Amino acid sequence: MGQEEGFIGCWDVSREKVLEIQDLSKHFGGVKAVDNFSMEVFNGEIVGLIGPNGAGKTTLINVVTGFLTPDKGRVVFLGEDVTGLPPHKINSRGMARTFQLIKPFANLRVLDAIAVGALSKSRGKKEAYEKATEIVRLLGLKDPYRVCSTLTIVEEKLVELGRALATRPKLLLIDELAAGLRPHEIVDMRKIITAIRKEYDMSMVVVEHVMPLVMGISDRVVVMSSGAKIAEGTPEEIAKDPKVIAAYLGERRRV
Protein backbone atom coordinates (compact mmCIF):
# COMPACT_ATOMS: atom_id res chain seq x y z
CA MET A 1 0.00 0.00 0.00
CA GLY A 2 2.79 2.34 1.04
CA GLN A 3 4.60 1.44 -2.15
CA GLU A 4 1.51 2.18 -4.21
CA GLU A 5 1.15 5.63 -2.65
CA GLY A 6 4.78 6.32 -3.41
CA PHE A 7 4.25 5.30 -7.00
CA ILE A 8 1.20 7.57 -7.36
CA GLY A 9 3.19 10.41 -5.76
CA CYS A 10 5.95 10.08 -8.35
CA TRP A 11 3.46 9.95 -11.15
CA ASP A 12 1.77 13.11 -9.87
CA VAL A 13 5.06 15.04 -9.90
CA SER A 14 5.71 14.12 -13.52
CA ARG A 15 2.16 15.20 -14.39
CA GLU A 16 2.87 18.75 -13.28
CA LYS A 17 0.95 21.24 -15.38
CA VAL A 18 3.11 23.41 -17.62
CA LEU A 19 0.37 25.26 -19.46
CA GLU A 20 -3.26 25.80 -18.57
CA ILE A 21 -5.59 27.54 -20.99
CA GLN A 22 -8.83 28.48 -19.24
CA ASP A 23 -12.03 29.44 -21.12
CA LEU A 24 -10.12 31.45 -23.69
CA SER A 25 -12.06 33.46 -26.28
CA LYS A 26 -10.90 35.69 -29.10
CA HIS A 27 -13.38 37.29 -31.46
CA PHE A 28 -12.70 39.23 -34.65
CA GLY A 29 -15.88 41.22 -35.25
CA GLY A 30 -18.55 38.54 -35.41
CA VAL A 31 -16.11 35.69 -36.01
CA LYS A 32 -15.41 33.60 -32.93
CA ALA A 33 -11.90 32.49 -33.85
CA VAL A 34 -11.35 30.98 -30.41
CA ASP A 35 -14.47 30.20 -28.43
CA ASN A 36 -14.34 29.22 -24.75
CA PHE A 37 -11.34 27.02 -25.34
CA SER A 38 -9.59 25.16 -22.51
CA MET A 39 -6.69 22.78 -22.57
CA GLU A 40 -3.71 21.68 -20.52
CA VAL A 41 -0.19 20.61 -21.26
CA PHE A 42 1.68 18.46 -18.76
CA ASN A 43 5.38 18.28 -18.08
CA GLY A 44 7.33 16.46 -20.78
CA GLU A 45 4.48 15.54 -23.08
CA ILE A 46 3.90 16.29 -26.74
CA VAL A 47 0.37 17.44 -27.43
CA GLY A 48 -0.89 17.46 -30.98
CA LEU A 49 -3.35 20.23 -31.74
CA ILE A 50 -5.22 19.50 -34.93
CA GLY A 51 -8.19 20.88 -36.76
CA PRO A 52 -9.32 21.80 -40.26
CA ASN A 53 -8.27 25.06 -41.88
CA GLY A 54 -9.79 28.05 -40.13
CA ALA A 55 -10.36 26.18 -36.87
CA GLY A 56 -8.57 28.91 -34.89
CA LYS A 57 -5.34 27.06 -34.15
CA THR A 58 -2.99 29.88 -35.11
CA THR A 59 -5.17 32.47 -33.35
CA LEU A 60 -4.97 30.33 -30.22
CA ILE A 61 -1.16 30.22 -30.47
CA ASN A 62 -1.05 33.99 -31.02
CA VAL A 63 -3.16 34.63 -27.91
CA VAL A 64 -1.19 32.20 -25.76
CA THR A 65 2.18 33.70 -26.79
CA GLY A 66 1.07 37.31 -26.31
CA PHE A 67 0.76 38.43 -29.93
CA LEU A 68 -2.98 38.95 -29.42
CA THR A 69 -4.88 39.80 -26.24
CA PRO A 70 -7.84 37.56 -25.44
CA ASP A 71 -11.39 38.86 -25.03
CA LYS A 72 -12.00 36.42 -22.22
CA GLY A 73 -10.17 33.72 -20.27
CA ARG A 74 -6.74 33.14 -18.79
CA VAL A 75 -3.42 31.64 -19.78
CA VAL A 76 -1.50 30.15 -16.86
CA PHE A 77 2.11 29.15 -17.54
CA LEU A 78 4.18 27.36 -14.88
CA GLY A 79 1.69 28.49 -12.24
CA GLU A 80 1.80 32.15 -13.25
CA ASP A 81 -0.95 34.10 -14.99
CA VAL A 82 0.67 35.39 -18.21
CA THR A 83 -2.52 36.60 -19.92
CA GLY A 84 -1.90 39.81 -21.87
CA LEU A 85 1.88 39.97 -21.32
CA PRO A 86 3.90 41.11 -24.36
CA PRO A 87 5.51 38.30 -26.42
CA HIS A 88 9.08 38.96 -25.26
CA LYS A 89 8.08 38.65 -21.60
CA ILE A 90 6.24 35.40 -22.25
CA ASN A 91 9.29 34.07 -24.08
CA SER A 92 11.60 35.02 -21.23
CA ARG A 93 9.40 32.97 -18.87
CA GLY A 94 10.15 29.88 -20.97
CA MET A 95 7.55 29.62 -23.73
CA ALA A 96 8.78 29.70 -27.33
CA ARG A 97 7.01 29.41 -30.66
CA THR A 98 7.57 29.08 -34.37
CA PHE A 99 5.46 30.80 -37.01
CA GLN A 100 3.29 29.11 -39.59
CA LEU A 101 4.15 31.82 -42.10
CA ILE A 102 7.85 31.85 -41.38
CA LYS A 103 9.37 35.15 -40.30
CA PRO A 104 13.04 34.81 -41.22
CA PHE A 105 15.86 37.18 -40.32
CA ALA A 106 16.56 37.52 -44.04
CA ASN A 107 19.84 39.46 -43.74
CA LEU A 108 21.37 37.40 -40.94
CA ARG A 109 23.42 34.26 -41.37
CA VAL A 110 21.99 30.97 -40.08
CA LEU A 111 24.28 30.98 -37.04
CA ASP A 112 23.42 34.63 -36.22
CA ALA A 113 19.69 33.95 -36.48
CA ILE A 114 19.92 31.09 -34.00
CA ALA A 115 22.25 33.10 -31.73
CA VAL A 116 19.55 35.81 -31.55
CA GLY A 117 17.38 33.25 -29.77
CA ALA A 118 20.19 32.31 -27.40
CA LEU A 119 21.11 35.91 -26.51
CA SER A 120 18.62 36.53 -23.73
CA LYS A 121 19.53 33.29 -21.97
CA SER A 122 23.31 33.79 -22.28
CA ARG A 123 25.83 35.88 -20.39
CA GLY A 124 27.39 37.27 -23.55
CA LYS A 125 27.58 37.09 -27.31
CA LYS A 126 30.25 34.37 -27.19
CA GLU A 127 28.12 32.06 -25.09
CA ALA A 128 25.12 32.67 -27.38
CA TYR A 129 27.17 31.61 -30.42
CA GLU A 130 28.41 28.48 -28.62
CA LYS A 131 24.82 27.49 -27.92
CA ALA A 132 23.84 28.31 -31.51
CA THR A 133 26.64 26.11 -32.86
CA GLU A 134 25.34 23.22 -30.77
CA ILE A 135 21.83 23.66 -32.19
CA VAL A 136 23.14 23.92 -35.77
CA ARG A 137 24.77 20.52 -35.23
CA LEU A 138 21.64 19.02 -33.66
CA LEU A 139 19.46 20.13 -36.57
CA GLY A 140 22.03 19.07 -39.17
CA LEU A 141 22.17 22.47 -40.88
CA LYS A 142 24.97 22.24 -43.40
CA ASP A 143 26.30 25.76 -43.87
CA PRO A 144 25.82 27.96 -40.78
CA TYR A 145 27.42 30.94 -42.56
CA ARG A 146 24.84 31.20 -45.30
CA VAL A 147 22.54 34.21 -45.31
CA CYS A 148 18.97 33.22 -44.39
CA SER A 149 17.44 34.76 -47.53
CA THR A 150 19.23 32.11 -49.64
CA LEU A 151 17.82 29.09 -47.78
CA THR A 152 15.30 26.53 -49.01
CA ILE A 153 11.91 26.30 -47.31
CA VAL A 154 12.99 23.23 -45.33
CA GLU A 155 16.16 24.96 -44.10
CA GLU A 156 14.17 28.09 -43.24
CA LYS A 157 11.80 26.02 -41.13
CA LEU A 158 14.73 24.37 -39.38
CA VAL A 159 16.27 27.76 -38.58
CA GLU A 160 12.88 28.90 -37.26
CA LEU A 161 12.80 25.82 -35.03
CA GLY A 162 16.45 26.25 -34.05
CA ARG A 163 16.19 29.85 -32.91
CA ALA A 164 13.09 29.01 -30.83
CA LEU A 165 15.02 26.10 -29.26
CA ALA A 166 17.90 28.46 -28.52
CA THR A 167 15.72 30.37 -26.04
CA ARG A 168 15.79 27.15 -23.93
CA PRO A 169 12.03 26.90 -23.57
CA LYS A 170 10.09 24.79 -21.08
CA LEU A 171 7.29 24.70 -23.64
CA LEU A 172 7.63 24.93 -27.40
CA LEU A 173 4.64 25.70 -29.61
CA ILE A 174 5.29 24.56 -33.17
CA ASP A 175 2.82 26.11 -35.59
CA GLU A 176 2.36 24.05 -38.78
CA LEU A 177 5.89 22.90 -39.36
CA ALA A 178 4.71 20.59 -42.13
CA ALA A 179 2.88 23.26 -44.13
CA GLY A 180 4.45 23.54 -47.57
CA LEU A 181 6.64 20.47 -47.13
CA ARG A 182 6.67 17.29 -49.22
CA PRO A 183 5.93 13.88 -47.60
CA HIS A 184 9.56 12.75 -47.28
CA GLU A 185 10.46 16.11 -45.74
CA ILE A 186 7.67 15.66 -43.20
CA VAL A 187 9.23 12.34 -42.22
CA ASP A 188 12.56 14.15 -41.66
CA MET A 189 10.84 16.77 -39.50
CA ARG A 190 9.27 14.04 -37.40
CA LYS A 191 12.73 12.57 -36.80
CA ILE A 192 14.06 15.98 -35.81
CA ILE A 193 11.24 16.62 -33.34
CA THR A 194 11.87 13.20 -31.80
CA ALA A 195 15.59 14.04 -31.56
CA ILE A 196 14.84 17.38 -29.92
CA ARG A 197 12.62 15.67 -27.39
CA LYS A 198 15.44 13.28 -26.50
CA GLU A 199 17.97 16.14 -26.17
CA TYR A 200 15.94 18.71 -24.23
CA ASP A 201 13.66 18.48 -21.24
CA MET A 202 10.53 20.24 -22.40
CA SER A 203 6.91 19.95 -23.43
CA MET A 204 5.64 20.62 -26.92
CA VAL A 205 2.41 21.57 -28.62
CA VAL A 206 2.52 20.56 -32.27
CA VAL A 207 -0.11 22.36 -34.32
CA GLU A 208 -0.95 20.82 -37.68
CA HIS A 209 -3.71 20.24 -40.10
CA VAL A 210 -1.68 17.48 -41.71
CA MET A 211 -2.47 14.37 -39.69
CA PRO A 212 0.54 12.08 -40.22
CA LEU A 213 3.10 14.26 -38.41
CA VAL A 214 0.93 14.73 -35.32
CA MET A 215 -0.35 11.16 -35.09
CA GLY A 216 3.14 9.70 -35.07
CA ILE A 217 4.69 11.79 -32.33
CA SER A 218 1.94 12.97 -29.99
CA ASP A 219 1.21 11.53 -26.56
CA ARG A 220 -2.18 13.18 -26.64
CA VAL A 221 -4.20 14.90 -29.35
CA VAL A 222 -6.63 17.82 -28.99
CA VAL A 223 -9.01 18.50 -31.86
CA MET A 224 -10.23 22.01 -32.55
CA SER A 225 -13.05 23.01 -34.86
CA SER A 226 -14.67 26.44 -35.27
CA GLY A 227 -12.73 27.76 -32.30
CA ALA A 228 -13.88 25.08 -29.84
CA LYS A 229 -12.44 21.82 -28.58
CA ILE A 230 -14.42 18.91 -30.00
CA ALA A 231 -12.30 15.95 -28.89
CA GLU A 232 -9.28 14.96 -26.83
CA GLY A 233 -7.49 11.67 -26.36
CA THR A 234 -4.69 9.38 -27.50
CA PRO A 235 -3.93 9.39 -31.24
CA GLU A 236 -5.69 6.02 -31.61
CA GLU A 237 -8.84 7.26 -29.86
CA ILE A 238 -8.90 10.41 -31.97
CA ALA A 239 -8.52 8.48 -35.22
CA LYS A 240 -11.68 6.52 -34.33
CA ASP A 241 -13.76 9.39 -32.88
CA PRO A 242 -16.84 9.90 -35.10
CA LYS A 243 -17.00 13.64 -34.28
CA VAL A 244 -13.43 14.09 -35.47
CA ILE A 245 -14.05 12.06 -38.58
CA ALA A 246 -17.08 14.23 -39.34
CA ALA A 247 -15.27 17.53 -38.74
CA TYR A 248 -11.96 16.63 -40.15
CA LEU A 249 -11.10 13.25 -41.55
CA GLY A 250 -14.43 13.14 -43.35
CA GLU A 251 -13.41 16.26 -45.16
CA ARG A 252 -10.24 14.56 -46.30
CA ARG A 253 -11.98 11.41 -47.41
CA ARG A 254 -14.16 13.46 -49.73
CA VAL A 255 -11.18 15.07 -51.43
Added chain:
Amino acid sequence: MDIDVRALLSRRINIAIIAGAVLLLLLPLILRHEYWIYVFTIGYYYAILALTWNIMAGYLRRVSFAHMALAAIGAYTSTLTIINFKIPLVLGMFLGMVVGALSSLFIGYLSLRLRGVYFTLSTLAFAEIFRIVVTVEYQYTRGSLGLEAPKLLGNILTYVPYYYVALAFLGAVTILTHLMLNSGLGLRVKAVGDSEEAAEALGINSARIKVFTFLYSSAIASLAGAFYGHLIGLVSPEICGFEQLALVIAMSVVGGLGTIPGPIIGALLIELLAEYLRGFGIYRYLILAALIIVTIRFFRQGIFGWVKKRVLLGVGM
Protein backbone atom coordinates in the same frame (compact mmCIF):
# COMPACT_ATOMS: atom_id res chain seq x y z
CA MET B 1 30.91 30.88 -50.59
CA ASP B 2 33.16 28.58 -48.64
CA ILE B 3 35.12 29.61 -45.59
CA ASP B 4 38.42 30.29 -47.41
CA VAL B 5 36.75 32.81 -49.72
CA ARG B 6 35.12 34.51 -46.75
CA ALA B 7 38.43 34.80 -44.91
CA LEU B 8 40.11 36.12 -48.03
CA LEU B 9 37.37 38.70 -48.55
CA SER B 10 37.47 39.95 -44.98
CA ARG B 11 41.28 40.18 -45.12
CA ARG B 12 41.11 42.19 -48.35
CA ILE B 13 38.39 44.46 -46.93
CA ASN B 14 40.57 45.12 -43.88
CA ILE B 15 43.56 45.96 -46.05
CA ALA B 16 41.42 48.30 -48.20
CA ILE B 17 40.04 50.05 -45.09
CA ILE B 18 43.50 50.55 -43.59
CA ALA B 19 44.81 51.84 -46.93
CA GLY B 20 41.86 54.24 -47.17
CA ALA B 21 42.40 55.50 -43.62
CA VAL B 22 46.12 56.11 -44.26
CA LEU B 23 45.26 57.94 -47.49
CA LEU B 24 42.81 60.23 -45.66
CA LEU B 25 45.40 60.91 -42.94
CA LEU B 26 48.00 61.97 -45.49
CA LEU B 27 45.55 63.82 -47.75
CA PRO B 28 46.31 67.40 -46.52
CA LEU B 29 49.95 66.82 -47.49
CA ILE B 30 48.94 65.66 -50.95
CA LEU B 31 46.21 68.22 -51.66
CA ARG B 32 48.10 71.29 -50.41
CA HIS B 33 45.03 73.29 -51.31
CA GLU B 34 42.91 74.93 -48.55
CA TYR B 35 39.73 74.75 -50.63
CA TRP B 36 39.83 70.99 -51.17
CA ILE B 37 40.86 70.39 -47.57
CA TYR B 38 37.74 72.33 -46.55
CA VAL B 39 35.60 70.29 -48.96
CA PHE B 40 36.87 67.05 -47.41
CA THR B 41 36.22 68.40 -43.89
CA ILE B 42 32.60 69.11 -44.84
CA GLY B 43 32.56 65.64 -46.45
CA TYR B 44 33.42 64.07 -43.08
CA TYR B 45 30.47 65.88 -41.49
CA TYR B 46 28.19 64.36 -44.13
CA ALA B 47 29.86 60.96 -43.69
CA ILE B 48 28.99 60.99 -39.98
CA LEU B 49 25.37 61.87 -40.78
CA ALA B 50 25.10 59.26 -43.56
CA LEU B 51 26.67 56.62 -41.31
CA THR B 52 24.23 57.30 -38.46
CA TRP B 53 21.20 57.63 -40.77
CA ASN B 54 22.17 54.26 -42.20
CA ILE B 55 22.06 52.64 -38.74
CA MET B 56 18.34 53.39 -38.80
CA ALA B 57 17.64 52.74 -42.50
CA GLY B 58 20.15 49.97 -43.18
CA TYR B 59 20.05 47.98 -39.95
CA LEU B 60 16.87 48.81 -38.02
CA ARG B 61 15.12 49.40 -41.36
CA ARG B 62 13.23 52.48 -40.26
CA VAL B 63 13.58 55.57 -42.44
CA SER B 64 13.94 58.74 -40.37
CA PHE B 65 13.33 62.17 -41.93
CA ALA B 66 14.25 63.91 -38.67
CA HIS B 67 17.98 63.29 -38.99
CA MET B 68 18.92 66.77 -40.23
CA ALA B 69 16.46 68.43 -37.84
CA LEU B 70 18.27 66.65 -35.00
CA ALA B 71 21.60 67.88 -36.36
CA ALA B 72 20.13 71.40 -36.41
CA ILE B 73 18.90 70.99 -32.82
CA GLY B 74 22.47 70.20 -31.84
CA ALA B 75 23.80 73.22 -33.74
CA TYR B 76 21.20 75.69 -32.38
CA THR B 77 21.43 74.42 -28.79
CA SER B 78 25.20 74.68 -28.80
CA THR B 79 25.41 78.15 -30.38
CA LEU B 80 22.48 79.65 -28.42
CA THR B 81 23.76 78.45 -25.04
CA ILE B 82 27.28 79.65 -25.80
CA ILE B 83 26.08 83.10 -26.93
CA ASN B 84 23.53 83.60 -24.16
CA PHE B 85 25.17 81.94 -21.17
CA LYS B 86 28.83 82.37 -22.06
CA ILE B 87 29.60 78.70 -21.42
CA PRO B 88 32.68 76.98 -22.86
CA LEU B 89 32.31 75.79 -26.45
CA VAL B 90 32.84 72.12 -25.67
CA LEU B 91 30.11 72.26 -23.02
CA GLY B 92 27.79 73.87 -25.58
CA MET B 93 28.42 71.04 -28.03
CA PHE B 94 27.79 68.50 -25.29
CA LEU B 95 24.48 70.21 -24.44
CA GLY B 96 23.63 70.11 -28.14
CA MET B 97 24.08 66.36 -28.10
CA VAL B 98 22.02 65.97 -24.91
CA VAL B 99 19.10 68.07 -26.19
CA GLY B 100 19.19 66.18 -29.52
CA ALA B 101 19.17 62.86 -27.65
CA LEU B 102 16.23 63.95 -25.48
CA SER B 103 14.31 65.11 -28.56
CA SER B 104 14.89 61.72 -30.19
CA LEU B 105 13.61 59.97 -27.06
CA PHE B 106 10.47 62.10 -27.29
CA ILE B 107 9.94 61.40 -31.02
CA GLY B 108 10.92 57.76 -30.65
CA TYR B 109 8.62 57.12 -27.71
CA LEU B 110 5.68 58.66 -29.60
CA SER B 111 6.23 57.24 -33.06
CA LEU B 112 8.47 54.15 -33.06
CA ARG B 113 5.57 51.94 -32.05
CA LEU B 114 3.93 52.92 -35.34
CA ARG B 115 4.52 50.61 -38.26
CA GLY B 116 6.61 51.27 -41.34
CA VAL B 117 5.77 54.46 -43.15
CA TYR B 118 3.93 56.06 -40.20
CA PHE B 119 7.17 56.42 -38.26
CA THR B 120 8.73 58.12 -41.29
CA LEU B 121 5.78 60.50 -41.62
CA SER B 122 5.98 61.38 -37.92
CA THR B 123 9.67 62.24 -38.22
CA LEU B 124 8.92 64.35 -41.30
CA ALA B 125 6.23 66.26 -39.38
CA PHE B 126 8.63 66.84 -36.48
CA ALA B 127 11.42 68.00 -38.80
CA GLU B 128 9.18 70.46 -40.65
CA ILE B 129 7.68 71.86 -37.43
CA PHE B 130 11.17 72.40 -36.05
CA ARG B 131 12.38 74.08 -39.25
CA ILE B 132 9.36 76.42 -39.37
CA VAL B 133 9.59 77.36 -35.69
CA VAL B 134 13.30 78.10 -35.99
CA THR B 135 12.68 80.25 -39.08
CA VAL B 136 9.77 82.15 -37.52
CA GLU B 137 11.17 82.78 -34.01
CA TYR B 138 13.31 85.61 -35.32
CA GLN B 139 14.12 87.28 -32.00
CA TYR B 140 15.96 84.18 -30.72
CA THR B 141 17.31 82.60 -33.88
CA ARG B 142 17.57 85.50 -36.36
CA GLY B 143 15.33 83.43 -38.67
CA SER B 144 16.70 82.41 -42.03
CA LEU B 145 19.60 84.85 -41.69
CA GLY B 146 21.08 82.47 -39.18
CA LEU B 147 23.23 82.92 -36.10
CA GLU B 148 26.90 83.64 -36.19
CA ALA B 149 28.50 80.70 -34.36
CA PRO B 150 31.85 80.88 -32.57
CA LYS B 151 34.52 78.93 -34.39
CA LEU B 152 35.65 75.67 -32.85
CA LEU B 153 39.37 76.47 -33.03
CA GLY B 154 39.20 80.26 -32.83
CA ASN B 155 40.52 82.53 -35.55
CA ILE B 156 42.98 80.36 -37.40
CA LEU B 157 43.58 80.87 -41.08
CA THR B 158 44.05 77.26 -42.14
CA TYR B 159 41.50 74.44 -42.24
CA VAL B 160 44.07 71.68 -41.72
CA PRO B 161 43.40 71.40 -37.93
CA TYR B 162 39.65 71.27 -38.63
CA TYR B 163 40.34 68.54 -41.17
CA TYR B 164 41.99 66.37 -38.52
CA VAL B 165 39.34 67.10 -35.87
CA ALA B 166 36.61 66.06 -38.34
CA LEU B 167 38.56 62.97 -39.41
CA ALA B 168 39.10 61.95 -35.77
CA PHE B 169 35.37 62.49 -35.09
CA LEU B 170 34.46 60.32 -38.09
CA GLY B 171 37.00 57.68 -37.04
CA ALA B 172 35.62 57.56 -33.50
CA VAL B 173 32.01 57.26 -34.72
CA THR B 174 33.00 54.53 -37.19
CA ILE B 175 34.81 52.45 -34.58
CA LEU B 176 32.06 52.92 -31.97
CA THR B 177 29.38 51.95 -34.50
CA HIS B 178 31.38 48.93 -35.64
CA LEU B 179 31.69 47.76 -32.03
CA MET B 180 28.01 48.43 -31.33
CA LEU B 181 26.77 46.58 -34.43
CA ASN B 182 28.99 43.58 -33.72
CA SER B 183 27.93 43.26 -30.09
CA GLY B 184 24.95 41.33 -28.78
CA LEU B 185 23.07 44.61 -28.80
CA GLY B 186 23.84 45.09 -32.51
CA LEU B 187 22.62 41.57 -33.25
CA ARG B 188 19.34 42.48 -31.53
CA VAL B 189 19.11 45.66 -33.65
CA LYS B 190 19.57 43.65 -36.87
CA ALA B 191 17.05 41.03 -35.71
CA VAL B 192 14.38 43.66 -34.96
CA GLY B 193 15.15 45.25 -38.34
CA ASP B 194 14.53 41.99 -40.18
CA SER B 195 11.45 40.87 -38.26
CA GLU B 196 10.08 42.62 -35.25
CA GLU B 197 7.62 39.83 -34.48
CA ALA B 198 10.25 37.08 -34.68
CA ALA B 199 12.56 39.11 -32.42
CA GLU B 200 9.73 39.57 -29.89
CA ALA B 201 9.02 35.83 -30.00
CA LEU B 202 12.67 35.23 -29.10
CA GLY B 203 12.53 37.36 -25.97
CA ILE B 204 13.74 40.68 -27.38
CA ASN B 205 12.01 43.83 -26.16
CA SER B 206 11.67 45.34 -29.63
CA ALA B 207 10.31 48.71 -28.43
CA ARG B 208 13.40 49.23 -26.29
CA ILE B 209 15.76 48.23 -29.13
CA LYS B 210 14.07 50.67 -31.53
CA VAL B 211 14.23 53.57 -29.08
CA PHE B 212 17.89 52.80 -28.31
CA THR B 213 18.86 52.68 -32.00
CA PHE B 214 17.12 55.96 -32.73
CA LEU B 215 18.74 57.53 -29.66
CA TYR B 216 22.21 56.35 -30.70
CA SER B 217 21.80 57.58 -34.27
CA SER B 218 20.28 60.91 -33.19
CA ALA B 219 22.75 61.75 -30.41
CA ILE B 220 25.68 61.45 -32.82
CA ALA B 221 23.80 63.43 -35.50
CA SER B 222 23.19 66.26 -32.97
CA LEU B 223 26.84 66.34 -31.96
CA ALA B 224 27.82 66.40 -35.64
CA GLY B 225 25.38 69.28 -36.21
CA ALA B 226 26.92 71.25 -33.35
CA PHE B 227 30.38 70.59 -34.80
CA TYR B 228 29.25 71.74 -38.24
CA GLY B 229 27.94 75.04 -36.83
CA HIS B 230 31.28 75.76 -35.15
CA LEU B 231 33.11 74.66 -38.30
CA ILE B 232 31.42 76.95 -40.82
CA GLY B 233 30.64 79.66 -38.26
CA LEU B 234 26.97 79.90 -39.14
CA VAL B 235 23.85 78.18 -37.82
CA SER B 236 20.80 78.60 -40.02
CA PRO B 237 17.61 76.65 -40.88
CA GLU B 238 19.42 75.51 -44.01
CA ILE B 239 21.10 72.79 -41.92
CA CYS B 240 17.76 70.98 -41.76
CA GLY B 241 16.56 71.82 -45.26
CA PHE B 242 15.15 69.03 -47.36
CA GLU B 243 18.04 69.19 -49.85
CA GLN B 244 20.42 68.38 -47.00
CA LEU B 245 18.35 65.35 -46.01
CA ALA B 246 18.13 64.23 -49.64
CA LEU B 247 21.91 64.53 -49.90
CA VAL B 248 22.46 62.34 -46.82
CA ILE B 249 19.99 59.73 -48.08
CA ALA B 250 21.67 59.74 -51.50
CA MET B 251 25.08 59.26 -49.88
CA SER B 252 23.88 56.23 -47.88
CA VAL B 253 22.04 54.60 -50.77
CA VAL B 254 24.75 55.17 -53.36
CA GLY B 255 27.49 54.09 -50.96
CA GLY B 256 25.68 50.97 -49.80
CA LEU B 257 22.89 50.58 -47.24
CA GLY B 258 23.47 48.22 -44.34
CA THR B 259 27.25 48.52 -44.42
CA ILE B 260 29.61 50.75 -42.45
CA PRO B 261 32.13 51.76 -45.17
CA GLY B 262 29.32 52.32 -47.73
CA PRO B 263 27.88 55.61 -46.40
CA ILE B 264 31.40 57.00 -45.82
CA ILE B 265 32.45 56.25 -49.41
CA GLY B 266 29.11 57.59 -50.68
CA ALA B 267 29.40 60.78 -48.61
CA LEU B 268 32.91 61.63 -49.80
CA LEU B 269 32.12 60.78 -53.41
CA ILE B 270 28.89 62.79 -53.55
CA GLU B 271 30.36 65.73 -51.64
CA LEU B 272 33.25 65.91 -54.13
CA LEU B 273 30.88 65.46 -57.06
CA ALA B 274 28.52 68.17 -55.75
CA GLU B 275 31.47 70.58 -55.42
CA TYR B 276 32.75 69.67 -58.85
CA LEU B 277 29.30 70.21 -60.35
CA ARG B 278 28.76 73.53 -58.53
CA GLY B 279 28.79 75.29 -61.90
CA PHE B 280 25.48 73.63 -62.76
CA GLY B 281 23.76 75.37 -59.84
CA ILE B 282 20.56 73.70 -58.72
CA TYR B 283 20.73 71.33 -61.70
CA ARG B 284 23.46 69.33 -60.00
CA TYR B 285 20.72 67.72 -57.89
CA LEU B 286 19.33 66.33 -61.13
CA ILE B 287 22.62 64.54 -61.73
CA LEU B 288 22.64 63.24 -58.14
CA ALA B 289 19.07 61.97 -58.55
CA ALA B 290 20.09 60.12 -61.71
CA LEU B 291 22.97 58.59 -59.76
CA ILE B 292 20.55 57.25 -57.14
CA ILE B 293 18.30 55.72 -59.79
CA VAL B 294 21.26 54.05 -61.52
CA THR B 295 22.47 52.69 -58.18
CA ILE B 296 19.09 51.27 -57.22
CA ARG B 297 18.59 49.78 -60.67
CA PHE B 298 22.04 48.29 -61.31
CA PHE B 299 24.01 48.23 -58.05
CA ARG B 300 21.57 47.16 -55.36
CA GLN B 301 24.35 46.87 -52.78
CA GLY B 302 25.71 50.32 -53.57
CA ILE B 303 29.27 51.16 -54.47
CA PHE B 304 30.69 49.27 -51.52
CA GLY B 305 28.75 46.11 -52.37
CA TRP B 306 29.96 46.33 -55.95
CA VAL B 307 33.57 46.96 -54.95
CA LYS B 308 33.41 44.05 -52.52
CA LYS B 309 32.21 41.65 -55.19
CA ARG B 310 34.00 42.82 -58.32
CA VAL B 311 37.24 44.36 -57.15
CA LEU B 312 38.13 42.70 -53.86
CA LEU B 313 36.94 39.24 -54.89
CA GLY B 314 37.47 39.57 -58.63
CA VAL B 315 34.07 38.05 -59.51
CA GLY B 316 32.95 38.73 -63.06
CA MET B 317 36.09 40.55 -64.10
